[in-house]
Structure formats: structure tokens, C-alpha cells
Amino acid sequence: MAKSxxxxxxxxxxxxxxxxxYQPGISVDCVILGFQENVLKVLxxxxxxxxxxxxxxxxxxxxxxxxxxxxxxxQERTGVQNIFLQQFNVFGAPDRSDASIHQNRYLEYGxxxxxxxxxxxxxxxxxxxxxxDFSDENLxxxxxDETTAWIDINKLSHLMMDHEAIVLKALEAxxxxxxxxxxxxxxxxxxxxxxxxxxxYETILDRKLDRRNFQRKMLGFDILNKLxxxxxxGAHKAPFLYSFNDKKYQKALKDGLYGSW
Amino acid sequence: MAKSxxxxxxxxxxxxxxxxxYQPGISVDCVILGFQENVLKVLxxxxxxxxxxxxxxxxxxxxxxxxxxxxxxxQERTGVQNIFLQQFNVFGAPDRSDASIHQNRYLEYGxxxxxxxxxxxxxxxxxxxxxxDFSDENLxxxxxDETTAWIDINKLSHLMMDHEAIVLKALEAxxxxxxxxxxxxxxxxxxxxxxxxxxxYETILDRKLDRRNFQRKMLGFDILNKLxxxxxxGAHKAPFLYSFNDKKYQKALKDGLYGSW
DNA sequence: GATCATTGCGTTGTTATGACACAATATAAA
DNA sequence: TTTATATTGTGTCATAACAACGCAATGATC
Numbered sequence: 001m002a003k004s005x006x007x008x009x010x011x012x013x014x015x016x017x018x019x020x021x022y023q024p025g026i027s028v029d030c031v032i033l034g035f036q037e038n039v040l041k042v043l044x045x046x047x048x049x050x051x052x053x054x055x056x057x058x059x060x061x062x063x064x065x066x067x068x069x070x071x072x073x074x075q076e077r078t079g080v081q082n083i084f085l086q087q088f089n090v091f092g093a094p095d096r097s098d099a100s101i102h103q104n105r106y107l108e109y110g111x112x113x114x115x116x117x118x119x120x121x122x123x124x125x126x127x128x129x130x131x132x133d134f135s136d137e138n139l140x141x142x143x144x145d146e147t148t149a150w151i152d153i154n155k156l157s158h159l160m161m162d163h164e165a166i167v168l169k170a171l172e173a174x175x176x177x178x179x180x181x182x183x184x185x186x187x188x189x190x191x192x193x194x195x196x197x198x199x200x201y202e203t204i205l206d207r208k209l210d211r212r213n214f215q216r217k218m219l220g221f222d223i224l225n226k227l228x229x230x231x232x233x234g235a236h237k238a239p240f241l242y243s244f245n246d247k248k249y250q251k252a253l254k255d256g257l258y259g260s261w
Numbered sequence: 262m263a264k265s266x267x268x269x270x271x272x273x274x275x276x277x278x279x280x281x282x283y284q285p286g287i288s289v290d291c292v293i294l295g296f297q298e299n300v301l302k303v304l305x306x307x308x309x310x311x312x313x314x315x316x317x318x319x320x321x322x323x324x325x326x327x328x329x330x331x332x333x334x335x336q337e338r339t340g341v342q343n344i345f346l347q348q349f350n351v352f353g354a355p356d357r358s359d360a361s362i363h364q365n366r367y368l369e370y371g372x373x374x375x376x377x378x379x380x381x382x383x384x385x386x387x388x389x390x391x392x393x394d395f396s397d398e399n400l401x402x403x404x405x406d407e408t409t410a411w412i413d414i415n416k417l418s419h420l421m422m423d424h425e426a427i428v429l430k431a432l433e434a435x436x437x438x439x440x441x442x443x444x445x446x447x448x449x450x451x452x453x454x455x456x457x458x459x460x461x462y463e464t465i466l467d468r469k470l471d472r473r474n475f476q477r478k479m480l481g482f483d484i485l486n487k488l489x490x491x492x493x494x495g496a497h498k499a500p501f502l503y504s505f506n507d508k509k510y511q512k513a514l515k516d517g518l519y520g521s522w
Numbered sequence: 523g524a525t526c527a528t529t530g531c532g533t534t535g536t537t538a539t540g541a542c543a544c545a546a547t548a549t550a551a552a
Numbered sequence: 553t554t555t556a557t558a559t560t561g562t563g564t565c566a567t568a569a570c571a572a573c574g575c576a577a578t579g580a581t582c
Contacts, residue, residue: 023286025285060353062383065354066385087351089348090351092321092387093326094323122323124284126351176441179441180437180440194529210571213571216570217570236526236580236581237529237578238578238579238580239528239530240529454560456560471540473542476562493548494548495549497550498560499548
């Protein structure tokens with residue numbers, strides 16, 4: 001009961017003082033992607049007292065840099081921090097907000113939000129995407145009470161408001177980044193095999209790649225360390241393990257993989 | 262005097278009712294680029310009663326799509342509408358706003374803005390860039406009273422707040438688009454020669470390109486119509502005129518110039 | 523120890539790219 | 553009118569990048 005009272009207090013506080021604490025009418029939403037069982041998954045939160053899912057999001061404190069707000073959301077939900085986190089688009093259709101979602105959430109606590117409350121106003125949200133490694137030791141376990149879940153990006157359903165469109169736009173941004181930025185560092189475990197990395201690329205691009213050409217191209221980027229270990233245990237020939245060369249990876253992140261023009 | 266009174270009235274109105282009309286704490290800024298005399302120029306406005314220059318910007322009406330707000334700013338300043346206008350980044354450092362600019366502007370009219378007025382709060386701005394054609398018949402003449410100017414993008418100085426960083430980020434975005442999107446349609450006149458188009462690319466990329474390789478590549482994109490006219494009048498051999506093939510150009514804008522991966 | 527899917531490494535033909543040659547031509551100078 | 557000059561149109565060649573495919577090596581499984 002004490003806990004429930006505290007939640008109630010927090011909720012009331014957010015309603016009454018949120019507009020003093022946070023930038024009004026603006027939020028950040030994070031498309032947090034991970035790669036597991038050869039599938040790209042996005043972290044979603046169940047909306048309280050609803051059958052909908054939502055992206056982890058948050059508000060921007062009055063004196064907080066936007067990126068910091070996004071990183072705060074990321075840290076809060078995953079335990080991971082300071083990884084590749086990229087602003088990719090702003091979503092601000094006037095009708096994208098849905099006051100009824102908040103009303104329903106609060107009604108369960110016996111609170112009716114005043115019509116002019118800041119939380120019910122139009123919100124413009126800044127979309128960020130992050131890539132995280134499921135084997136990261138800092139990564140929080142997903143609680144099994146069905147309030148949080150990693151959902152296959154190809155099997156999205158019942159997302160709140162425009163959140164499905166936001167995920168798809170993030171995927172699009174990720175795909176176009178793939179052409180000129182090294183991706184993988186944050187999605188793969190420390191050590192991985194070439195076929196594993198290839199699977200990641202195939203999943204993001206949604207098409208098959210030639211095994212031998214992929215390896216040649218990837219090695220050509222010169223961002224990998226070939227380890228002298230093999231991944232034993234699988235049936236068939238044991239593949240070599242690789243790791244990212246952090247120094248070269250960071251350089252490629254800055255400079256791009258090609259000079260292009 | 263009547264006019265001055267009206268301006269005064271407008272200003273007071275914005276202060277007092279702006280937060281009812283507009284989304285508070287959020288704005289759009291447009292980096293409007295044109296190509297003239299082999300130089301990329303950006304449209305800047307002189308800040309009233311200041312020696313600083315600012316990007317044309319505006320607020321987002323309560324029920325207005327963000328893109329519409331940006332297009333409104335573009336139309337208002339240039340007379341041109343519905344052209345390539347692209348969101349490229351959000352700028353939201355907590356200290357990017359500068360209350361003194363507004364205070365100084367208003368003090369000239371004898372108004373002291375209350376400290377808690379919405380206009381003096383932190384603003385987060387969404388950056389858009391647009392490419393416009395100086396020969397467009399709809400393009401407004403730049404008034405010669407030195408309140409508006411097309412400034413060489415390489416000679417920026419005395420820009421307000423973070424506006425120089427915004428311009429540079431827009432240029433960066435434009436450069437990276439150049440690799441996979443057709444650019445030029447909105448920056449060039451209807452008819453143009455290959456050397457003229459090449460100059461545009463060289464200016465954006467800030468380096469020389471080989472004349473013959475440029476032509477081969479450009480024609481390879483299959484978005485140009487070769488006209489049977491020549492550009493006479495210049496000294497030396499008259500080059501052919503080209504125009505963009507609108508249908509193919511639009512398709513390339515959607516699909517990109519390469520399939521990439 | 524044979525089987526077999528998978529991996530490492532390599533080859534070939536095609537296409538894209540960068541560097542450069544040369545003839546054609548519109549004006550300007552002689 | 554002729555010549556000079558800078559610029560354009562078109563093409564070549566060597567090299568690099570890329571897609572498609574071959575084959576032997578390997579490590580677990582039967």
C-alpha cells in the first residue's frame with residue numbers, strides 16, 4: 001500500500017509540476033534495437049491498462065541537453081549507457097498525440113487529468129535509435145511481468161499512436177547508415193564469427209548476401225581484428241572469431257567507410 | 262506612425278498570446294540555399310537592432326504540421342513553396358537560446374519582456390534545409406534595405422546564437438545526400454549546361470571534379486534530358502543545354518541513385 | 523573412419539572509376 | 553580573313569570494385 005501511495009504521489013506530481021520540470025510539448029522516444037536469434041528486436045513497453053505497446057520515451061528536463069534525455073531513457077530501460085545513440089527524425093503531426101491513453105492510465109488511479117493539463121497537449125517527439133548488444137553484462141534482464149519486451153521488428157502490432165511508423169523510420173535510417181558507417185559494434189558480442197556478422201547485415205537489409213563477397217568487403221573496411229580462436233561447438237567447420245578494432249571502428253564512425261564522391 | 266503602432270501591437274500580441282497560438286519552446290529554422298555566381302549562398306535576416314544575422318525561422322502553430330510551418334517560413338521569405346525542404350537535425354542545447362536578443366529587439370519599442378514570458382524560455386529548434394533556384398520567377402527580390410541578404414556560405418560571420426553551426430550541419434547533410442540523391446533540380450535554372458551543373462557539385466563538395474568523368478556519371482544517373490540547344494554567347498565552344506527529366510528525377514529522389522548494398 | 527554441411531580462400535568476368543588524349547568549335551585577337 | 557585560345561564532346565586505358573561461382577579443408581555426427 002505504501003508503494004501504491006508512492007506511485008500515486010509520483011503521478012500527481014508529474015501532472016501538477018511536470019510543466020515546471022520539463023520542456024512542455026516535447027519528448028524523446030528511443031528505438032532500441034538488439035539482435036537475437038537472427039532477428040532484429042526492438043524494446044517495447046506495455047502501456048499501463050491498455051493492450052498497446054509503446055517505445056521507451058521521456059521528457060526533456062528544463063536544463064538538459066536533448067541527447068542526455070535520450071541517454072537517460074536508454075540507461076533507465078536497459079542499464080546500458082553512452083553507446084551509439086542517434087537522432088534520426090522528428091515526429092510532430094498535430095494529431096499524433098492521444099490524450100485518451102493518458103486519461104485511461106490515470107483513471108485507474110482515480111485521477112482525472114484536467115483537460116488543459118500539459119500532459120494532454122500536443123507533443124512533438126524526437127526519435128533516437130540505439131543499437132545494443134544482448135550479451136552486454138550491463139544489460140538489464142527484461143522483467144517477465146510482461147511490461148517490457150523485445151519484439152521482432154517484423155512482427156510489430158498494437159503499437160501506440162505513431163510508434164510503429166517511428167520504428168520503421170528508424171530502420172530506414174539504420175539501413176541508409178549501413179552503406180557508409182560501420183554498424184555492428186554495439187549489436188554484436190565482443191567476439192563473433194563472420195557468418196554471425198553477416199546474419200546481422202542480412203537481417204537489417206532483409207536480403208541474402210554472398211558469404212564470400214561479404215567477408216572480402218567487411219575485411220576490406222579494416223575495422224576487424226581476426227582472433228586466433230575458433231568458435232567450437234557448432235556442427236561443422238569451426239569459424240574464426242573476430243572482434244572490432246575499437247580505434248579503427250571509431251575512426252570509421254567519424255570519417256565514413258567510403259569517401260564516395 | 263500608424264504603421265509603427267501596428268508593429269507595436271503585433272509585438273505585444275506575440276508576447277502576450279504567442280504561447281496560446283504556438284507550440285511553446287519549439288521552433289523551426291530554415292537554411293535556404295541558392296547557387297549564384299558559382300557560390301553557395303544562404304538566406305539570412307538581419308536581427309533588428311543588432312549587428313547579428315539570423316536564419317529565417319518561425320514557430321509552429323498549435324495545430325500545424327511541422328513541415329507546414331517550415332514551408333510557411335520558406336514561402337514568407339522567398340515566395341517559393343513546395344520545393345525540396347528537408348528536416349535534417351534538431352538543435353536543443355540548453356544554452357542555445359539568448360534572451361538578450363529578444364530583450365534588445367523589444368526595448369527599442371519601449372517594451373520590457375517579462376522574465377517568465379514564453380519567448381525568453383529555452384527553445385529547441387528543428388532545422389530544415391531548402392534548395393532554391395535564383396532564376397525562379399516566383400523568387401522574391403531581396404530587399405535592399407539590408408534586412409535580408411544572400412550570404413556566401415564560406416563567409417559567414419556574426420550569426421546569432423548557434424545559427425552558424427546549423428548552417429554547417431545543413432551543408433554536411435547536403436553533402437551526404439549528394440552521394441545517393443539527385444541534387445540540383447531546385448538549385449539550377451530550368452536549362453543549364455553540364456559545366457554549370459558541375460560547378461554546383463564542386464561548390465557543394467568543395468573540390469574539383471574531372472569534367473569528363475563527371476559528365477559520364479551524371480548522364481549515367483539517367484535523370485537529365487539533353488536538349489538540342491547550345492548555350493551561345495560565352496567565349497569558346499558552346500556547350501549543350503540540359504534539363505532535368507522530372508519524372509525520372511522524382512523517381513530517383515524516392516529510390517535513390519544507387520541500389521547500394 | 524566416412525559423411526556432410528559449413529568455412530576459408532581463390533578465380534573469373536563484368537562494371538565502375540580515375541586519369542588522360544584528341545578533335546571540334548565558338549569567340550577573340552592578329 | 554586568318555590564327556590563336558580556351559573550352560567542350562567524345563573516347564581510351566589501366567585499375568579497382570563487385571557479383572557470381574569453384575574447391576579444398578575442417579570439425580562434429582553417424
